[in-house]
Amino acid sequence: MTAAAQWRPMRADDVDGVVAVAASAFPDHFERRDCFAERFALFAQGCFVLAEGDAVKGYLIAYPWPLGAIPPLNSLLGALPEARDTWYLHDLALHPDMRGQGHARPIVERLASEARAQGAVRIALVSVNDSVPFWQGLGFEPLAGDATLARKLESYGAASRYMVRAL
Template sequence: MPALDWRPMRAHDIGGVIDVARASFPDHFEARACFEERLALFPQGCLVLAQAEAVKGYVIAYPWPKGAIPPLNSLLGQLPDARDSFYLHDLALHPDVRGQGHASPAVEQVARELRAAGGHEFALVSVNGTKGFWRSMGFDPVAASADIQRKLESYGEGAAYMIRKL
């Protein structure tokens, strides 16, 4: 069986990324155009876990203002000029490869890319009961403003805004 390796995402990977997203986030699915746009806007924040050419996981991160949550299933249009704060939009693994230690290398690889791009911190929304997992990756929950709290409601019960210093 070919090895699983994290590598930069390419345009032809998007179909596999969508398959992993459907399996991972059935209640928060995003359109193909969202994945394509994020790759085009900030390719250095997009990786796939590949087994030969099969996509088994992906991570997407990009510059985004601290304390703000990008809208789900929406095109961003452009990214902010500031590169000090980043948002981890998704980290998803196909059910076949979960629990095998693939998440941590992806988070660390993206963290290196974000630091190289000038980042000082990176934020995410923890969903589906994953707060403990993200804490183990160095992210801490932060008090959410009323605006953030309203946006978190669209992510489901227990969603939390979390930040990690780079």
């Protein structure tokens, strides 16, 4: 019998499992293992996994990042900004077996509570994989961007959108 899947804070030994889920969820947006490890090292309080026993079946990674500034894909951040008013939800991904079972909403709400408690006023993200309606259901709205924002979105694909949820 396997344990029911539950969200919990990410641990250092989860990184390989996270990388495996990311590879299946974002085949067009490869990111190196050290990018995931670095985000965890910089901001563990924004990193969660959906664990089923010892297996990682999903993850969420978020960290403070300036509004309208999109981190380039597959790149190390170096350091986080001092301003913590905007948290950037870098990835939310579930193993295909785990989708459609209500696992996404609770972790997004948990992140929103954590961010609010730590003084953030909004969460931003880049929607890919045609996920705009999904994110709208979770309180995010597309932010009409300028040419600079549009250029930054290019590496995420033509259908990507920058979205924001006020907390």
